[in-house]
Amino acid sequence: MKADPLGVLTGAHYLDGDFAAGEGAMAAGCRFVAGYPITPSTEVVERMSRRFPMMGGTFIQMEDEMASMAAVIGAAFTGTKSMTVTSGPGFSLMMENLGLAVMMETPCVLVNVQRGGPSTGLPTMTGQSDMMQARWGSHGDYEIIAMSPKSPQESFDLMIDAFNLSEIYRVPVLFMMDECVGHMTEKVIIPEPDEIDIVPRKLTDKKPGEFWPYEVNNGELVPEFARAGDGYRFHTTGLTHDYRGYPDMTVEGQWKLVTRLMDKINKNVDDIIRFEEEETDGADVVVLSYGITSRVARLAIEKAREKGVKVGVIRLIVVWPFPEKQIREMAKKIKGFVVPEINMGQVVLEVERCAAGNCTTTSVPHPGGGVHDPETIVEAIVGAAK
């Protein structure tokens, strides 16, 4: 289906990344946001709370981030596309209910405009140090989707993708921005509503009495949905549950549920991963980065190419799930990966794991508060080419 015109501000705008993410969410059909506003993500909810009355949306400023995430889960089960918005300290508080959202198979989006950490860290300054928390932050075994935009334009475009993926796989999608992109103002082109593809909630056509909330048809991995209030009997829980949504705390039940929760992502990795690849054929060094760092890295790549180094580029758009297969293959053909990120080395660990000793992996760390000096990336590229 196409986007609801009420939520689409078609035209050319000069917007910061936070505003653009908010516009993307509204264009994607998001009509409920619960949050506890925090720098540098505040402008997302500022924008949405101002525009929501024009499209029948609801913003609730909650008492804290735990409640925010809980409210988002509740709203999602009424069939409303729902989102919360936070930064590092709030992201930590949301981890418990993020697990609940995974367990209950809740389509929703969680925006984290990353700042420097740990703890309250650097409220107004950039970071990318929550990337492993996005992967592993809640307890238990699960798979999740996390994406990272590089610009205000991509904050808009990718947000629509984020909502669509959350609907297809009934999984929370983590929208991992960084302060630099969030507070950076650039040209953002918002298309016409009929140019925006929207994935609606997969509602069941079974009758009440025939429907079970977690029943999957043969070969399928994602259950159909019944909205709260539509007259279906409905039970759901954070406990390990069976197809009826009732607790089934057995080893067999655990095998069945956890396997399916992981399979629905793992078996669809090829449809979920998104990355840009450039000049990797014949490259000696491949620079892998994401978010704002991918732009700074591009400057370093151009300088390294001037020095005669054959450099390829991988820009991750979806970071989790990771393009494991592609990185494994590439590692056999190049001398080394260089991974700059605004943290002390997180996604680089995944690159190193997938490279499996077939090539070198060089981390270019930065503790946060700013972006890399491109020269440090140039040095790493030149070093990896030797």
Add this chain to the structure above:
Amino acid sequence: MSRKEIRITGFGGQGVVLCGHIIGHAYSIDAGHEATMIQSFGPEARGSACSTSLVLDESEVLYPYLQDLHILLAMSQDGYEQSKDLLNAKGVVVHESDLVVPDLKKGQKGYGIPSTRIAEEIGRVIVQNIVMLGFFAAVTLLVTKELWESAVMDSVPAGTEELNMKAFQAGWDHFEENYGDGTPKKETVETAF
């Protein structure tokens, strides 16, 4: 060189950010290039020095922060003092001449306008930043006058368009009357890039 760097400074409440917003709007949306604006985020809500920076380029701006400042637009002395050392040796200072006394290094150029006084004469001191913008537009000629005007119209609150256009024109005229000979000259700032 296609990359151009601009910093706008002043005190909170002078409209520093809106001024930057319109420059970025004009250069990217109206003229079809790229413009990345980064605001300073600090405790400068009202009265103390605040700033915003823009990087302009023909293609995607890769490094969003300042590396080599070409043009400094200063609306307060404090703001000027905080940023003057960033300005390159051939840089240009555009300043509020009643509020800022620039100490230009050899090779740097300065263009001043009493924009607050002019805005008072127009009737609303709040449009000081748009008077300054009109002057900046004439000094820099980064885009054509028509595109500047279109960016102002798109960026100011509804109902204030006429007042703001008057302010913009007053700033533009001040440059023509004091520095121009009736024909805009692009070379005023070109040496800075």
